[in-house]
Amino acid sequence: MLIAQLTDLHIGEGRRLAYRKVDTAGALEKAVAHVMAMVPRPDVVLFTGDIGDLGSRDEYALVAEILTKLTIPYFMVPGNHDRRGPLRAAFPYATPVRADTGFVNYVVDDFPLRLIALDTLDEGKPGGVLGKTQLDWLRDVLLDGDGRDCAIFMHHPPIVTGIAHMDAQNLGAGAEELAAIVSVHRDRIKAIFCGHVHRPIHTIWAGVPLMIGPSVAHQVAFDLRADGPSAFVMEPPAMHLHVWDAGQHSLMTHLAYLDRYDGPHPFFGPDGKLIV
Ligand SMILES: [Fe+2]
Ligand SMILES: [Fe+2]
Numbered sequence: 053m054l055i056a057q058l059t060d061l062h063i064g065e066g067r068r069l070a071y072r073k074v075d076t077a078g079a080l081e082k083a084v085a086h087v088m089a090m091v092p093r094p095d096v097v098l099f100t101g102d103i104g105d106l107g108s109r110d111e112y113a114l115v116a117e118i119l120t121k122l123t124i125p126y127f128m129v130p131g132n133h134d135r136r137g138p139l140r141a142a143f144p145y146a147t148p149v150r151a152d153t154g155f156v157n158y159v160v161d162d163f164p165l166r167l168i169a170l171d172t173l174d175e176g177k178p179g180g181v182l183g184k185t186q187l188d189w190l191r192d193v194l195l196d197g198d199g200r201d202c203a204i205f206m207h208h209p210p211i212v213t214g215i216a217h218m219d220a221q222n223l224g225a226g227a228e229e230l231a232a233i234v235s236v237h238r239d240r241i242k243a244i245f246c247g248h249v250h251r252p253i254h255t256i257w258a259g260v261p262l263m264i265g266p267s268v269a270h271q272v273a274f275d276l277r278a279d280g281p282s283a284f285v286m287e288p289p290a291m292h293l294h295v296w297d298a299g300q301h302s303l304m305t306h307l308a309y310l311d312r313y314d315g316p317h318p319f320f321g322p323d324g325k326l327i328v
Contacts, residue, residue, distance in 0.1 A: 053164045055294040056087050056094040059247030060102040060267035065110040079269040079289050084122045086310045100247035101131025101207030112142035130173040131207035157189050164298040166202035180208025182226025194237045201240045209246040209264050217282040218249045234258040242303045252307050266290040288313040
């Protein structure tokens, strides 16, 4: 089973450039074209938040128009730049909430790996929270799954990455409680997929692999200084491709670039000969 994770689209109304520089709508079009051209093609796409930039209906209408070319199943969780109401209205099939708790929490049981969507949005604020409703809901679905292997996908990472201006807006309240729940079920939670930091970052958290996916549009500058300013860079847009092997109960994550950049520069040709 192949899971493509596309994150932090930041689509602006009328194809508005993000930061007056980044063609995020064009970046999403390229990402969709890339996914659709892949052989083998991913089974499902997970959008881990910041679908829109301001969370308006017009932004989501533009996303929906671009995603008409994405003809494989896809699912979404909101990020801090999203608004639940307009997001759910535009993408009911990609946010299949069963019991309406007011949050975009749901489970996808259609694939060999169970996918659990967890809503960390604290609407209007940059940082994320998990309140009692979401934590109780997660506890229940983890007890419910007949012991099936699963992955959780959510926007805000519950970790300190070292990129200070992003750590200031990570998952705050509820992170400790989440760690306790995840730890209990660590044998069958195969991974947690997050967005928000716009960079590929990997760690083990609460006994489980946790990966932050790179943005399909623009990246956050790599800067581990404690007083590093908020800064963005145009590194190659990319995605994570998660490969789930149900027979081996193993998950592997690849980084795949989505657009042209100064490279790649092969030094072995297709005939196996060294290029000098
Ligand atoms: Fe973002
Ligand atoms: Fe975000």
